[in-house]
Amino acid sequence: MTQVATTPDHFGARLAKAVAERGPLCVGIDPHPGLLDAWELTRDADGVERFARTVVEALADRVAVLKPQSAFFERYGSRGIAVLERVIRDARAAGALVLNDVKRGDIGSTVEAYAGAYLDPASPLCGDALTASPYLGVGSLAPLIATARAHGNGVFVLALTSNPEGPSVQHAVAADGRTVAQTVLDEVASLNAGYEPYGPVGVVVGATVGETGHDLSRVNGPFLAPGLGAQGAGPDDLRAVFGNARGSVLPSVSREVLRAGPDMAALRSAAARAADDFRTVLA
Numbered sequence: 551m552t553q554v555a556t557t558p559d560h561f562g563a564r565l566a567k568a569v570a571e572r573g574p575l576c577v578g579i580d581p582h583p584g585l586l587d588a589w590e591l592t593r594d595a596d597g598v599e600r601f602a603r604t605v606v607e608a609l610a611d612r613v614a615v616l617k618p619q620s621a622f623f624e625r626y627g628s629r630g631i632a633v634l635e636r637v638i639r640d641a642r643a644a645g646a647l648v649l650n651d652v653k654r655g656d657i658g659s660t661v662e663a664y665a666g667a668y669l670d671p672a673s674p675l676c677g678d679a680l681t682a683s684p685y686l687g688v689g690s691l692a693p694l695i696a697t698a699r700a701h702g703n704g705v706f707v708l709a710l711t712s713n714p715e716g717p718s719v720q721h722a723v724a725a726d727g728r729t730v731a732q733t734v735l736d737e738v739a740s741l742n743a744g745y746e747p748y749g750p751v752g753v754v755v756g757a758t759v760g761e762t763g764h765d766l767s768r769v770n771g772p773f774l775a776p777g778l779g780a781q782g783a784g785p786d787d788l789r790a791v792f793g794n795a796r797g798s799v800l801p802s803v804s805r806e807v808l809r810a811g812p813d814m815a816a817l818r819s820a821a822a823r824a825a826d827d828f829r830t831v832l833a
């Protein structure tokens with residue numbers, strides 16, 4: 551876990567390059583039943599496939615990161631998972647980085663299997679990164695970090711989530727006086743030490759969380775910032791939440807952009823507008 555790689559193709563470098571070229575934006579592919587209705591698609595694997603493939607066709611050649619939310623595919627069983635496989639493959643082929651939003655966390659020996667499923671190129675579900683939950687201990691995620699490093703992929707660890715229930719766990723104070731979230735931030739910082747422009751282990755900090763008093767300055771990794779749009783936060787909140795760390799923020803929106811569909815030109819303009827707004831605030 552102390553190995554440091556600063557080769558240009560580690561995930562931090564790949565993400566920084568994608569953001570520089572395409573703008574600071576991650577678009578979530580979240581085929582909510584209500585969105586399937588609005589797009590006049592069926593609430594089944596066929597509907598999800600049409601939905602997700604439209605997003606990929608409209609956006610994968612222009613946004614930095616696409617983030618399929620796995621549960622919306624899993625709920626349709628093996629056919630839904632097969633759709634997810636194709637979405638991951640096609641989005642990456644069109645040049646987007648794919649962040650598998652699976653929020654996995656378990657004992658280390660099982661985390662090893664998740665690493666094989668989502669971060670090893672031998673798997674049909676392999677993306678460029680995944681979301682992970684640290685509540686079995688950040689150390690339990692070691693197999694994810696090792697597999698990510700081995701293949702130039704990344705991991706985004708939940709720290710200060712965008713939902714209102716998050717602080718009851720994440721602001722809890724541990725025996726050493728730090729909050730749970732600060733412990734996560736500090737452990738991730740040590741995993742990213744020595745990397746440039748930043749390391750392959752990101753953290754999730756919602757744009758909704760306000761000024762929490764946590765120290766974000768040492769993470770040396772990307773910040774995934776959901777909570778924008780449908781959950782109420784706007785671009786200006788990024789300045790308040792991230793302060794001087796805002797140069798490493800990857801804003802993430804799902805419904806706010808997806809509601810513009812199914813028209814592909816409308817999806818593209820919604821994404822372009824969001825990327826422009828975020829670029830201005832994060833500069």
Ligand SMILES: O=C(O)c1cc(=O)[nH]c(=O)n1[C@@H]1O[C@H](COP(=O)(O)O)[C@@H](O)[C@H]1O
Pocket residue numbers: 578580619651681710711712713754755756776777778779780781802803804805806
């Ligand atoms: O890890 C995430 O992506 C995530 C973390 C978090 O703290 N809050 C959060 O909303 N998300 C995800 O980000 C997306 C937000 O969707 P919208 O509210 O529609 O933009 C959903 O897929 C959530 O599961």
